[in-house]
Amino acid sequence: QGQLRESGGGLVQAGTYLRLSCDASKLTSAVYSMGWFRQAPGKERDFVAAIKGNGASSVYADSAKGRFTISRDNVRNKVYLQMNNLKPEDTALYYCAASTWWRSGGGFRPDDAAYWGQGTQVTVSS
DSSP: OOOOEEEOOEEEETTOOEEEEEEOTTSOGGGSEEEEEEEOTTSOOEEEEEEOTTSSOEEEOTTTTTTEEEEEETTTTEEEEEEOSOOGGGOEEEEEEEESOOOTTSSOOGGGEEEEOOOEEEEEEO
């Protein structure tokens, strides 16, 4: 419980940016693949981006490609999601997740996650 903690969400206008942070200091985070997922009201939790434990590889959902960048700092045990050119359809609760999986297609599924944060709300107004 409480191994991951997200921050950085907020209410912003379309076209602007946010940087989400995930504090993974309670984990030996380099062991884990880390990912960001999001869930809008009434919808399933969707994959956004993931990065391998050593940071050597990352993958993105089509909706995130070209706008979002995932990164990690294994010294500070933090994972980041830089979100640029935000759109109203990016509005959701954003979750950080840790997994020992890295699937052949890249990333991991929600069921693969060993740990979840509580989420941080991102709201993008038009």
